[in-house]
Amino acid sequence: MKVTFTAYHAVAEWKWDLPEDSDDTCGICRVQFEGTCAKCKYPGDDCPIVIGDCTHCFHMHCIGDWLLSEQSQGKCPMCRQPFKERVAQAPVEARAARHTPEEAAQTPART
Amino acid sequence: MAGMSSKRLQKELVKIQGTLPPGIALVSAENLREWQMDLSIPDNPIYPPTEKYRLRFLFSPSYPIEAPEVVFLASSNPERKIPIHPHIYTNGIICLDLLDTQGWSPVHNVESISISIQSMLAGNTKAERPPGDAEFVRSNRQRPRDINFLYHDPSV
Numbered sequence: 001m002k003v004t005f006t007a008y009h010a011v012a013e014w015k016w017d018l019p020e021d022s023d024d025t026c027g028i029c030r031v032q033f034e035g036t037c038a039k040c041k042y043p044g045d046d047c048p049i050v051i052g053d054c055t056h057c058f059h060m061h062c063i064g065d066w067l068l069s070e071q072s073q074g075k076c077p078m079c080r081q082p083f084k085e086r087v088a089q090a091p092v093e094a095r096a097a098r099h100t101p102e103e104a105a106q107t108p109a110r111t
Numbered sequence: 112m113a114g115m116s117s118k119r120l121q122k123e124l125v126k127i128q129g130t131l132p133p134g135i136a137l138v139s140a141e142n143l144r145e146w147q148m149d150l151s152i153p154d155n156p157i158y159p160p161t162e163k164y165r166l167r168f169l170f171s172p173s174y175p176i177e178a179p180e181v182v183f184l185a186s187s188n189p190e191r192k193i194p195i196h197p198h199i200y201t202n203g204i205i206c207l208d209l210l211d212t213q214g215w216s217p218v219h220n221v222e223s224i225s226i227s228i229q230s231m232l233a234g235n236t237k238a239e240r241p242p243g244d245a246e247f248v249r250s251n252r253q254r255p256r257d258i259n260f261l262y263h264d265p266s267v
Contacts, residue, residue: 028175028218031118066176077218
């Protein structure tokens with residue numbers, strides 16, 4: 001039997017690569033991370049997520065508004081530690097391909 | 112930032128209209144600027160379980176970046192008194208760290224604030240007003256969030 005495709009409709013799904021135990025909604029705007037902050041229209045790269053050193057995640061625009069306000073004192077809204085953006089890391093396989101294990105161990109994290 | 116408070120409050124309203132913890136009830140939320148909640152306090156002889164206490168929340172357009180203003184309201188019909196507590200003034204102003212600019216965090220919400228105030232009353236053992244209550248009520252013209260409270264006794 002021969003099957004001929006005349007048309008197809010591709011469907012893709014995406015999710016942010018967030019810490020394992022992360023909430024699925026932004027604590028500031030209460031919208032899912034895969035949705036947008038209150039100001040944005042389109043999710044994804046237009047409304048990215050920031051991961052803190054403390055592992056708490058927020059829409060970049062939400063945490064930005066909070067950190068700009070005086071009362072934030074630069075603290076994470078969840079744990080009140082100073083909020084520091086974690087340096088994004090490539091997945092382990094991708095890093096291993098570029099470094100030998102010793103090199104990787106000696107290479108300080110980029111800041 | 113105008114859209115921020117309305118979107119977040121609409122989400123909170125949907126949740127609050129669904130379920131709320133015992134002793135906490137939504138009284139009115141006719142707009143996205145002022146809401147009222149009623150609290151009742153279980154298991155504390157200072158606050159008879161039949162009495163309800165009314166909270167008024169005022170939201171600015173930059174809520175939740177900015178804390179809401181939360182005070183107790185007194186009224187005669189229905190009867191609502193200002194609960195007696197060492198951190199609640201007779202004019203309804205509440206001295207609670209999470210409501211002032213130092214202690215606020217945007218992860219708080221109407222429900223979590225209501226729970227905090229309810230448990231602050233439930234755990235209270237002193238039927239007293241704050242020190243300097245009469246003088247404060249007579250002279251205060253500041254908005255609650257601008258008041259620099261001294262936290263006399265953090266154990267209360």
